[in-house]
Amino acid sequence: MDTKSNPKFGFNILLLCLFLKSHISLASDTISADESLSGDQTIVSAGGVFELGFFKPGNSSNYYIGMWYSRQLVSLETIVWVANRETPVSDRFSSVLRISDGNLVLFNESNTPIWSTKLASTTTSGSAQAVLLDSGNLVLRADGSNASTSEPLWQSFDHPAHTWLPGARIGFNTVTNQTLILTSWKSSEDPAPGLFTLELDPNGSNAYLIFWNRSRQYWSSGAWDANSRIFSRVPEIRLNYIYKFSYVTNKNESYFTYSVYNPKTISRFVMHTSGQIQQLTWLEISSKWNLFWNQPRKQCEVYNLCGAFGSCNEVSTASCNCLTGFEPKSEIEWNLRAYSSGCSRITNPQYCNTAATGAKYRAPDVFQEIRFMSLPENNQSVVVGDISECGSICLNSCSCTAYAYDSSTGCSIFTGDLLNLQQLGTGERSGTTLYIRLGSALPLIKSVNANK
Known part of the structure; x- marks a missing residue:
């Protein structure tokens, strides 16, 4: 057969090349000890829910390692987690994310480590691998460990950014002295930690969520009613057919978590740059995020939103x-x-x-x-x-x-x-x-x- 005279042959080769390119960048949910991620390469969770790689927010010239919903599920780029919030890179092709000394480490253009999971050498005595789960949790495990039974060495759910995903926690651990809080972006084009945070009452005397502008509290959810499973100042939860909230407390830790009744529902909470917490659900028909509720309801209730003068x-x-x-x-x-x-x-x-x-x-x-x-x-x-x-x-x-x-x-x-x-x-x-x-x-x- 004369391949030069057969246009279908050339077209088929082009499709094969495009498939292989996609296959190479999207087939794996894991970064193993002998692998790395750079440029436009990404890893995708096993069920195709989340993707992780380099991204650039808006018109910014900086790049970050971040996690977003797969474009097959959410057509709008929606970042849910950022690793190097305060240390961006300028060239994603000469920067690399890889396993190094048992840690997941991001190296910049000068091969300088600028972000790491920061595990002690005693914790990571062997090799490790990073796996992106369908829950949106990036976990670091000992190589060869059982993913379903073994505790991760490190997980992104313990280091939330501005988004609270189903299954993740907001709270604190008194043993590890670890606090799990949401922190807004500085602006829509700068994921560095902003002014506004959402956290569980740090005194532990009451089960409620509070908002801060730096050291100033400006809103609280009200006390948690375990029987009705609502916050006293968020009556919308009573009508909420999407989420199921849970509060867990013991001598070691206290935290809130939630799940979605319908596992096919794509939903999230965001600590917005406006200082408001937003509950958003993806509407596939209209291809947009629907705002179910936000608190505080009035924008001007956010303390010192507009700065001096x-x-x-x-x-x-x-x-x-x-x-x-x-x-x-x-x-x-x-x-x-x-x-x-x-x-x-x-x-x-x-x-x-x-x-x-x-x-x-x-x-x-x-x-x-x-x-x-x-x-x-x-x-x-x-x-x-x-x-x-x-x-x-x-x-x-x-x-x-x-x-x-x-x-x-x-x-x-x-x-x-x-x-x-x-x-x-x-x-x-x-x-x-x-x-x-x-x-x-x-x-x-x-x-x-x-x-x-």
């Missing part, structure tokens, strides 16, 4: 806006809806600057009037006769950045960065007028002269 607004298209006279410290981060860096002044106040130089004339700063605001934290109450005296006191104190006055509560002075601001609706009675100190060069609404 940023104001949260529930009805605005953008959750955060800088106060008048301020601009985002990082335009790139704000465009990604990561607002924690806050805002900086466009023009610095002049009054204290001229006072420091000994100038005879000190240009009065102006105060921007912003109505229907929640007041910042750490206010200092001052006894005054009227609003003019309140403003003068603030103006003559170089550390004062804002003031507020109400006939019933009196004068409040605020110093330093203004945190946790919220723009309230016109019908909300708790709203107060806040006066923000700005430079004298800006043509603003209300000014207070030091000589008044």
Whole structure:
């Protein structure tokens, strides 16, 4: 047969090559001692549920070792776990993930280890292999051990990122001093640990989940009712036909875990960059993730979401806006809806600057009037006769950045960065007028002269 004159032969060869390429990269769920992963190579769990390899988030130039749902199940790239969250690589083809001295280790372009399972040599005396399970758990086992009966040497379920998968745990172990928490990404293009975390009550006195912005708690699920199997502040769980929650506690550990009633359901919890926990379920018909519920329900309940001098607004298209006279410290981060860096002044106040130089004339700063605001934290109450005296006191104190006055509560002075601001609706009675100190060069609404 003349193969050159047979177009079907060439087409069949092309299909065979494409199949072999796919077969080479997707056939195995294991990285053994004599194997490695680099470039576009991946491993896939035995049932084809999860895939692990290098990925690049959004428009970032960095690459990470991550785990995502197989594209055969979820058409949208959905990362559920990241190994090297704080140490990305720039070239995935010259970086490699392999077994080294009984550990799973990621080496960068310079062949420098930048991430590892960090097991002691006494734990990994023999060779090991990494296996990706259909549960989304990446486990490191002693080579030749029984996968169904032996305890893993290391597992990704003990090192969660921002996603809580069915079968994984949120809690702590008092013996190993290990805490299992969810931590948000820094932004949609940076999987480094962000500000927001979800964890089990660290005191152990109550079974409930709490949210933190660094060291500040801003929401809790309420106590766990073992009989009704619900959290008191999450009534949606009562109607939840998807998940079955369980709470386990003993002298060694305490944790929450959950399963799905229908094993074919693809669902997950995510500690989002917004500071909210989201329950999402994949809808195959519409090829999108459906948000079943999220907490806290209101975005502005997330503590200090907008950073210093940023104001949260529930009805605005953008959750955060800088106060008048301020601009985002990082335009790139704000465009990604990561607002924690806050805002900086466009023009610095002049009054204290001229006072420091000994100038005879000190240009009065102006105060921007912003109505229907929640007041910042750490206010200092001052006894005054009227609003003019309140403003003068603030103006003559170089550390004062804002003031507020109400006939019933009196004068409040605020110093330093203004945190946790919220723009309230016109019908909300708790709203107060806040006066923000700005430079004298800006043509603003209300000014207070030091000589008044």
